Amino acid sequence: MEEDKLDFLLVPLGLLLLTLYHAWLLFTILKHPTRTVIGLNAESRHQWVLAMMSEPFKNGVLAVQTIRNNIMASTLLATIAITISSLIGVFVSSSSDSGNVTSQIVYGNKSPLVSSIKKFSILLCFLVAFLCNVQSIRYYAHVSFLVTVPSSVDNIESVEYVARNLNRGSYFWSLGLRAFYLSFPLLLWIFGPIPMFLCCCLMSFLLYFLDTMSSFTRQLHCRSFKEDMLKAGDLEAIGQLS
Secondary structure (H helix, E strand, O other), X not given: OOHHHHHHHHHHHHHHHHHHHHHHHHHHHHHOHHHEHHHHHXXXXXHHHHHHHHOHHHHXXXXXXXXXXXXXXXXXXXXXXXXXXXXXXXXXXXXXXXXXXXXXXXXXXXXXXXXXXXXXXXXXXXXXXXXXXXXXXXXXXXXXHHOOOOOOOOOHHHHHHHHHHHHHHHHHHHHHHHHHHHHHHHHHHHHOHHHHXXXXXXXXXXXXXXXXXXXHHHHHHHHHHHHHHHHHHHHHHHHHHO
């Protein structure tokens, strides 16, 4: 195959591989959430919100500090993303003579159009990461107010609302992190379509082990959830008897 045609074959194949993997991951999260790390973490956050809101005067400081740590992490990633985006914008707008040196080590299409598409895709990737982390900060800041509101076990609607907003903030955090992951194959695309395709294959393989749970860990989490629910039921029964 000609060198200029490799980009039109390997780049779509690599992106298709990542798209199919994340489509499978989304389907698994919706249908079988306990098989994924994201699903189990969502259940853990729900139990955490229930524990924090059951005794807000005792756990209020702990809850706010925990959410503040998440806000700081999202702020750090958002700052990194917008800084890299600014540097890429300056690099694209500035004229340099490094194009001849770069074209010598690139095996693939070296046309100015493809080079502009590479830089624009990397810039778009980091901008998406920035926006997702900003949305994550928005939800975390909102939850920091709601989690300190007193709530009983019977008032399950308020607990569900706070847990849903906390999980949305975490989902945006995960999307921003995925955008950072996607930037690696896009950055390697600068050096040709072959490194980009190999990076997509390796990343899909590694993400599978990072996103899925073993049967032992899944049973351990499910057992702890059941124990927490039984304890909550016993405390409610004792309160009714007293």
